[in-house]
Every structure is written in structure tokens, then in C-alpha cells.
Amino acid sequence: MIADIFENYKIYSSVHKDWDKAFAVITDWLSKPIPEGANVSLEQDGVKLVMQTYKTVQKETKKFEGHKKNLDIQFMVEGKEIIYWANNRDLEIVVPYSDERDHMSFGNSDSASPIYLLPRTFAVFFPEDGHKTQCEWGGSMDAIKIIAKLPL
Secondary structure, three states: OEEEHHHHHHHOOOOHHHHHHHHHHHHHHHHOOOOOOOEEEEOOOOOEEEEEEOEEOOOHHEEEEOOOOOOEEEEEOOEEEEEEEEEEEHHHEEEEEEOOOOEEEEEEOOOOOOEEEEEOOOOEEOOEEEEEEEEEEOOEEEEEEEEEEEEO
16 A cells, blocks of 8 residues: 655656556646546556546445455545555455456455545555545545556
8 A cells, every 4th residue: 555645656656567657647637627526537558547526425334445456546636535444354355356347345444544635645555455435534525536547
């Protein structure tokens, strides 16, 4: 797991061959006005990016998720949220892995660590990282986030 600010993204260029491609798209999207209610998807050279607009929710309503085929970059554009992180080995699988969706769900964990995302910050999750996203930080609010999936 990595958490950092946008200005430091180049430090991690060696993490994945498509890292700089993903952040080039993120940089491009940040340079333009964001349409209200934006939900934008793009697939380019095997890299999938999605801009999501949503309301943050109470952590009890969310499940941890995990992936096996993709590195997951979560970049906050507007709003703020808490993402809870736990190593998959400490989590109980509640929805088995779907190869088609590259997704599985886990139950809660008492040992989860909070990651606080503000605008222009990002968190990166690897296959061993369970993560529970879109959780309230000081109450429910509107948020916009870009998610990049880099194939492993």
C-alpha cells in the first residue's frame, strides 16, 4: 500500500510500467473542468481509468474489497474520504473471487488502518491489500475520485 500527494507521484514510476501513463491521464483530467455528476471511463493501452462521483457513506455499510490482476490507484479529486486498509490474510472472504470482475469482498476487521484522502492525494493497493473505500470522514459528502487499474 502507498499513500501520498499528487506532486510526489513520479517517485513511484518504477512501481509499474504503466504508472506514468495513468498519471498522464489523471493530469489531463485535472486540467479540464469536471462536468457535474461526472462518471467517465477510459481504457487506453490496457490501463483502465474511471472518474466516479458519489456520496461518502458510513463505514459499516461498506465491505473490504480486493483484486488479484490489477494494481488499484485511488486518486481524490474533490471531497474527502477515509479508505480502510487491511492485509488480505487478516480478512475473511465473504464473496469469492470473480476472475471476470477481478474482485472479491471481505468481512470487517478490527485491525484495519484508516487512510485519509483529501483532494490531490492518492492511495495505491496491491493484490495483498484489502481496502474499504468511500467511507465518511466527518459526515457524508459529495466526492469525485479517479480510479486507475494497472494490469499485473
